[in-house]
Amino acid sequence: MTVAEVMKLPSMVGAEVVAGRGGLGYPVESVNVLEYGWPTEILNRFFRANTFDGSDLLISAFASIAGDVEAQCENIRRYQAVGSVGLVLYYVGIIVPEIDERLVEVCDSLDFPLICMPRGQAGLRYSELIREVLFEIYREQQREQFFVSTLLDRISGLPAQQRSMETLLRMLSEHLRVSVILTEHRRDMNTVVYWPRSLETVVADKLLGWLKELGGGSELRVPLGDGVGYLQSCPHLLSDSDNLRLYTLKYREPLGEDALWQSSECVRLFIHIWNKNHGKFVVSELVRAIINDETIHRQRLAQLFKIRTEDLNQMWLFIPRHEPVEHDEGLLRSCTDYFSAFSDPVLVSYYEDTLVVFTHALRGSTHGDGEFFGSREQFEAISSRYEIICCDSLASSADARRAYLVSMANWRAARRIYPRTAVLRTADVMFAQLCQEIMCKRETLEQYEQSLSGLRSSNSELIPTLMVYLLDAGSSMAETAKLLYVHLNTVKYRLRQIQELTGLSPTQMPDSYSLYIAAAIDRMTDECR
Structure with a gap:
């Protein structure tokens, strides 16, 4: 689902894209409500401590900065920098008096869609949009059994600086609702994305031990909260030189083989397509x-x-x-x-x-x-x-x-x-290939060799002339004369001699085809002598 498709939902009737139309094709993976104020040091620490998945469509009313346009612009820049794909602004004319032109300019410069809900309506509810977007995302995931191209297509639509392995793993984690672990060099953890996020406090100190216990196996049943989880190894589709392995951790039930294969394929393709450098596109x-x-x-x-x-x-x-x-x-x-x-x-x-x-x-x-x-x-x-x-x-x-x-x-x-x-x-x-197959069949090979034996004993120039005429000159007498540095009449004379000695005309089919094969085989065997 893209930002443009969100605009077609019933809950968006009357909404207007006021800026950032260049980003309407960005993929929407989730919806988030944010009400940050002016970026003080405390707020900055809170912002940095938060993890943003990318592809979030944000909902806000700018309630704490309704009269501060500079703070609004600064927040838009921060949202865009962490991979958010747009902002739906509620209660314009009630909380925010009007959308300032400076905010429009910032959104346009960043291709960050700014969507204004119907102005002056206090009865609008965030929950209506949240329910609809999440339902459409879920329904889309259920329809698409093969999700590799979907996720890669979504990440390719992000700005280059946001195309990272961590972004891909977060998308994969959200899509499958599993924790994803990428390791390198004997299970040193490279990147871990927890799902749900609260799981980090429960398993972070146990994960490395579980990976060691799993060893070269494919699945390990582990205690997870008040239930069980399944740590699984994805198929090893990555280049051996990378030493990368991908694992998933799912609550209550294991992932199917197809989902594990596609997860590994996602990572492998990301590495190859972007060649480990943001946006470096290869085919x-x-x-x-x-x-x-x-x-x-x-x-x-x-x-x-x-x-x-x-x-x-x-x-x-x-x-x-x-x-x-x-x-x-x-x-x-x-x-x-x-x-x-x-x-x-x-x-x-x-x-x-x-x-x-x-x-x-x-x-x-x-x-x-x-x-x-x-x-x-x-x-x-x-x-x-x-x-x-x-x-x-x-x-x-x-x-x-x-x-x-x-x-x-x-x-x-x-x-x-x-x-x-x-x-x-x-x-x-x-x-x-045909000639080599003939050379492997003794009787057939002897037939072709025999057809040229009379030429070999009669005139040492006849076989080279036949080879050049058929194989090099495209059956052109003039071109043959040019390549052999002889007169055209000399070529004609030699071709007549070849016909008399073999009984086959080098200038007419199907005789010339038999001579063509014989000349090719003779040239190949002569090269090998």
């Missing part, structure tokens, strides 16, 4: 979901990132030619800049050691080695270190996964077959 998780063909996961992430993944019908792979090295951030930036000029959307991220680029099929450009990345020099610098493969016509994430797997398994073989090709295509690596 590695979405790229991973596409290549792994995790359909549901991909759809949820795409919704979060607001990207139409169905438009991403082309994939580019930049595979390190030599031993994997550290991720090249310069290459990532170059690809982002280059492909963004042609495609919207575009996803650029590393998947394992390979840089992957998803785009909408580029129109009006063949991307030859002279124009790729703007210059031949830049292309050659990149292609000397990376094998570049373009996978076209991807209709689904399943297609992307198949293209990725076949490319990774066969790019070296494809490069042996097509040494002059600047950018390999999916068809090239699939054909290389």
